[in-house]
Amino acid sequence: MGILNSFFGKSSSDNKEEKSLVNWIPLRSIDQLKEIEVLSNKEPIAIFKHSTRCGISRMVIQRFESSFDQSLKDFKVYYLDLLNYRELSNEIGYKFQVIHQSPQLLIIKRGEAVAYASHYDITNIDLKSF
Template sequence: MGILKSLFGNSDSSKNEKVTFVNWIPLRSIAELENIEKQSFKEPIAIFKHSTRCGISSMVIQRFEGSFDESLKNFKVYYLDLLNYREVSNEVGYKFQVLHQSPQLLVIKNGEAVAHASHYDIATINLKTF
């Protein structure tokens, strides 16, 4: 079997794997929102709200990862699975005064949302400007 794989290649090879510079930080608790708010006074923070059951959300997150280049690799991006952490998602809206959407990207700076977009408009947010 090893000889066949070496001759014909392995269909499970890493050819299909795409490199991403996004260092996703899971957002799972309301307490973490307090840390994000405090941290945003030192550096901008992004929160990506994602629905794991939504086709549009899956497409948008792939595009987001694809557009996230090496120059942004230190930009902190929190990933919120809003289906499993609905109460956290609701608190994001309350705390940063942004109406819930999915998928949604928020940029938090100095304790407030300075940019936010949902669905395909997420691609219009240029994180390099922050």
């Protein structure tokens, strides 16, 4: 198949998965919300709420990852698996006064959600501006 692939424009490097520059931090407990609030006083923090069974969510998270470049490698992004942590997602909504959506990205700064978006609008948030 290697020769056929070379005729049709596929190379062995097409099969290699690129490593994401996103600094994913699993979000699994309500205690971490206090940590996020404290950290956000020094630097902006992102929370990405993702539904692992949703095709739109999967596409959006791929676009989000591909939008990261070297300048954003230290931007902390908390990853919330909505299916396993729905109560935590609800608490995020209460704490940061943002109605639940999926997928959803929140930017937390000084303990408040200063920006948020859902679905395809997530990639419109310019993380470099924070």
